[in-house]
Amino acid sequence: MSFSSQTAITKMRAMYGKMLKEAEYLNILNCNKIEEVIDFLKNNTHYKNSFNILEKSEITEDLLEDLIKREAFLNYKKIYRYANKNKVIEFFIKHIEIDEILKIMLIITGNENKRYLVDLPQYLVSKCKIKLFNLVNVKTFDDLLETLKNTKYEKLLLDFKQKNKEINYLKFEHILYEKFFKELLKTVKAKTKNVELFELNKLIKTKIDNINLCYIYREKTIFKTDSKKIKENIFNFHKNLTPNRLEKILASADSSQLEENFKEIYKNIKNFKLKKIEKYAEKTEFLVCQHYINLSLNLTTVFYCFYILQQIEIKNLIHIIEGIRYNLKKEEIKNYLTI
Amino acid sequence: MSIESMSFVNILGDLNFLDECILKLINFKMFHIEQKKEKISANFKNLNEQNPYIKPLNNIKKILNILGIKKDFNISENLIYSEELKIEKQEEILKIEEEIEKTKEKIRSLEDSLKLISHMKNLDAKIKDVLKTDYIKAHFGRLLKTNYLNLKHMKNEDFFFIPQDEDEEFCWGFYITHKNKDQEISELFKKMYFVECFIPENIEENPKVEIEKIENEIKSLNERLENLENYKENFKDENEILIQKTYLKFKTLHDSFSYRKFAVANEKQFNICGFIPTKKIPEFKNMFEDNNKIVFEFIEDKEEKEYSVPVKLKTCRLFRPFEMYVTTYGTPQYKSFNPSSLIGLIYSLVFGIMFGDLGQGFLLFIGGFIAHKKMKNNLGLILTRCGFCSMIFGLIFDSIFGFEGLLEQYWERFSGLKWLPFHLLKPSNSIPILMISCLMGMAIILISILVNIFLSLKSKNLKEALFSHNGLAGLLFYGGCATAALSLLLFKKNLFSPIFIALIVIVPILLIFFSIPLGNLVDKNSSAEKEKFSVSSSFFDMIDILLSYFTNTLSFLRVGGLALSHAALMLVVMKFAQMAGSINTLGPVAFTIVVILGNAFIVVLEGLIVSIQALRLIYYEIFSRFFQGNGKPFNPVKINYEN
CATH class of the missing domain: 1.20.1690 (V-type ATP synthase subunit C fold)
Known part of the structure; x- marks a missing residue:
């Protein structure tokens, strides 16, 4: 194992050690208001780095979720430089690309009434093969097709358009992930x-x-x-x-x-x-x-696990925030958590 | 090695003299106050009063804080009647401080405005012309850089974003839109987490003009602040002693008043009680001689049922600092045993053996002395005792800062002591030092058992005195086995005859095994709940006890082990020094540096290890055998000037 892999694994384990534990989740569950959650995350957890860029009064409920995700992206940044030539880890970027395309598809299909904005850190935007900022002006499927011209997604979108008269989000999501998993497993087989x-x-x-x-x-x-x-x-x-x-x-x-x-x-x-x-x-x-x-x-295994565990932590926090927002009981919110 | 005999004092007096009485008790320095219970018959009730000195004390504390005056407790005057800082003067300085705070706040707010306007440095127009217009609406604020990039890529929108400044995270700028579209566009910017910066009403001009204006204002406020600070400094110079006196006066009044809650009183009289050392009774009587409004009675050397007697340790001066180690573990019971001197002796001895070096011991002695003088800390005094013992063992081990053999010629004069100097690194001395450690351990364990027997008999706990593993049975077994083992090892004489085994091994083991039923037999206190005997539990306890005798003895091997390791570490330092000394030109200098650094390292590292190990031996091998730390510490009434 190379020195840089060892460094990255150690870094990830250290960051994993700072992730929220059951006792911390229970402390957050004891909060009665979103402001208290913000306070707790800002003062007692690894999220303080992301939260400190804003004053407490500036952190709104919507921004809270973004800041939580931002912390995860900053964590990936710390390790990505050790692994940017790893073909398996590159799928992390592909996963992000798919997520962004799906976000815009949700808006196009009318499933979400929100304007698309890129909220990824600059280092990730530059790593993506698609021009994410061009997506901000996409309003229709054809706009999307135009924006993704000359990318590997173009063919997928064209095929999808030919086969389906109506744009179905779930079908589109399935096609994207089917291809993603197929390529990921193929690369894993070839490179490991x-x-x-x-x-x-x-x-x-x-x-x-x-x-x-x-x-x-x-x-x-x-x-x-x-x-x-x-x-x-x-x-x-x-x-x-x-x-x-x-x-x-x-x-x-x-x-x-x-x-x-x-x-x-x-x-x-x-x-x-x-x-x-x-x-x-x-x-x-x-x-x-x-x-x-x-x-x-193995670096790739540890990176994969770290990525998934981060995603689970983000989901848990969003469950808690929404639970508190809708005045759910503590026990009820706890049932949604994976701890 | 004892505990001060205490007498209970019950004081009755005229209520008008309560404060005077408390002050006298504080000055007496040896009165442990107890909460007097209400007496219904004489209509005596607890005094639940609001302390009237809280406010003046807080004010003067505030002034001390404001002026940065360190509390000085050496002013020796009659504090209660001393002069105090006038109220007007107190108010004056408090007002000055308030003004200073306000000025600072104003400067801070101006600096915030300055910071805000500095983000508009690219604007070449009057701020009011941008923000206050009829048809368009402009907002100034900041957004995350990612969102600024989003904005840059947006096409055909109903707004303009004019960036003004940026740093690593944020971009500052104006977004301008038509008044009718303002709500819609504001929603979009809200989604991009645009944080609007509110510009104060009075800021209207061109940013450059405003910056200059604010900078001038800050300058004049800073001048004002400087004047106020100078005034404060002068005030401090003029009134420092008076302020100190005022603090001490109000602190004394406040703290002495707070002791009133321990008294009970009716409309005319008060009643207060507590303990004083019996030997101080004459002094106590003299104190109230001139006041016939206060009467008192003593109950000498008798345990009060209502109050548990506080414990004041009485230790000879040499070992008094070691009281700290005893009280850290717990306070012994009244009329039990004060182990401070015993602990002091063993601790110093053990430390000396483990850290035997004349030079390093001297350094510890001096270091401890200085630490005590500077910090008034008992640890410093403990260090002097330990350092002295290290010096003695350094003489015996012939070691001065790691140089061995320097004292050999002097030892040769003592022809009767051929085994001296006792060089630790001599191979033939390794086993003896370990054996000496073990022997010392045995002696210490036997002493601890004897102390436990003595204390148990004193408290009439026959079960513990006779049948416990730290009682007579344990003494017979451990003492017998230790003697037999030593006789076999040292004199090759086997004492383990059938009678010896029966009397010294089997009988004590049986006594310890059946300690619960035997204890219940001799226990005269029939009302107490009898302990239940279980064969299996006693069997496992027995295994634990037998093992612990063995392991506790071996535990003392660390004394010899650490003595050897100290010598070995110094040998390493000397080897390094010799290597450094072999450099041609810089040899002597390098040798000296390595010796100094090596010694410093060993003093700190070994010093710490040895202190901890010695303390561990004391707490674990000695205290666990007899010490019951459930006594009440003696806390005389006093004024706590520091808080």
Whole structure:
């Protein structure tokens, strides 16, 4: 392992050590107002660096979420310079590109009534292959096509436009991520070997399994979607969700049968309840990442875990902020957290 | 090695003389006050009064703070009747300080405005012309640089953004829009976290003109501030002693008044009680001789049921500083045993062996003395004792700043002491020093057990005195085994005969094993709840006890071990010094530097380690055997001038 990899791993572990622990989450949960959350994060956590650029009175509720995300991006900056030639880690930038394109798609499809603004740090904007600032003037799908001209997304968008008369956000999201995961797994296979390959495959496929299972759960129980249609939107990479198991799950006649079939995948969870599937999925990923960030000797694995754990922390904080905003009970908010 | 005998004093007097009485008790310096319980029969009630000296004391404290006067406690005068700083003068200085604060605040706000306007440095127009117009609306503020880049890329919008200044994080500027569009555009800017800077009403001109205006104003305010500070300084020079006196007066009045809550009183009389050392009774009587309005009674050397007797340790001067180590662990019970002298002796001895060097010991002695003089700290005095012992053992070990053998010629004169000097680095001396450590450990453990037996018998705790592992049974077992082991090792004489084993090993073990039922048998206090005996629990306790005798003895090996390590470290320093000394021209200088630095390093590092290890031996191997730190410390009434 190279010296720079060791440095980056140590840095990530140190930053992971500063991440919020259960006791800190409980302290934040004790806050009754958003101002108290801001105060706590500003004075007692690693978010103080990002929060200190503004006065307490200047931090609004909307800005709070942005500042939390900003801290995560600043953390990536600290390690990205050690790993900018790593082909697997480059997918982190691709993931950000997809997220930005999806943000604008949400606006185009009318799912979100918000103006698109780039809120990424400058170092990330410069790393992206697409000109993010040009997206600020995009209002229609054709504008988007024009802006993404001569990028690898152009062909995807054109194909999508030809095949679909109506722009469906979920379909578009599926296509983007299908390609993303396909390329990621291909690169992992090509650029890594032995333990590193095993670890990354396990981590990525666990994520894909979780996305698929949560999707199946939602479609089968809430929207009562046809199995054939569900299958179309399933990512065709798996770890525990083998084709046989998938068939079995899709063939479930009712919720109890679905629950029994899901139990086979989440064997380690006692008192499995189907409605908690999203929480189990995130918790499984959280535990795997916690395991590898502590024990893995491979930069890519540790970076992946660090990235996922940061994302989970951001989600947890957003759950708390929204919970407090909507006056939810402490216990209720706690149920949404992955800790 | 004892605890001061205490007498209970009950004072009754005319209520008008309560303050005078308290002041006398404070001056007496040996009165431990107790909260008197209300007496319904004589209509005596607790005095719940508001302390009238809080405000004047706070005022004078504020003045001390404002003028930066350090509290001086050496003014020896009758404080209560001394002159004080007049109220008008107090108010005057408080007003001056208020004005200083206001001026500073104004300067701060002007500086903020200056900072704000300096971000408009590119504006070549009057601020009012930009901000106060009929058809357009302009806002000045800052946004994150990323959002400024967003703005730069936006096309066909209903606003202009005119950047004025930027730093690493933010960009300052005006956004200008039509009045009708202002709300819509403001919403957009709000989403971009535009923080609007509110420009004070009076700032209207061109930024350059305004900057000059503000700078001039700040200058004149600074001049005013300087004058006020000079006035304050003069005031301090003129009144410093008077202010000190006023503080001491009000502090005395305030603190003495706060002791009134310990008294009970009716309309005419007060009643207050406490403890004084018995030997101070005549002095106490003399103090109230001239006042027939105050009467008192003593209950000499008798434990009061209502109040637990406070403990004042009485230790010889040589070992008095070691009281600190005892009280840190806990206060011994009244009429028990003050271990300060014993601890002082063992601590100094153990420290001396572990840190035996004449030169370094001398440095510790001097360092401790200076530390005590400068900081009035007991640690300094402890260090002098330890340093002295280090010097003695340094003589025995023939070591001066790591140079060994310098004293050999002098020792040769004492023909009777052929084993001296005792060079630690001589291979033949390594085992003896470790054995001496163990022997010392055995002796200390036996002394601790004896002290425990004595204290248990004194408190009539027969179970602890006879059957515990720190009692007679333990003494027989440990003392017997230690003697037999030493006899076998040193004189090759085996004492382990069947009778010896039966009497010194088996009988004490059985006594300790059955200590609970035997203890319940001899316990005369039938009302107390009897302890339950369990064979399994006693069995495991027994294993623990037997092991602990062994490990506690071995624990003292560290004394010899650290003595050897000290000598070995000094040897390393000397080797380095010799290597440095072999440099041709700079040899002697390099040698001296290495010796000095090496010694400094060893004094600090080893000094710290040895202090901690010696303290650990005291607390763990000695105190755990007999010390019960649940006594009440003796706290005489006093004025706490420092707080």
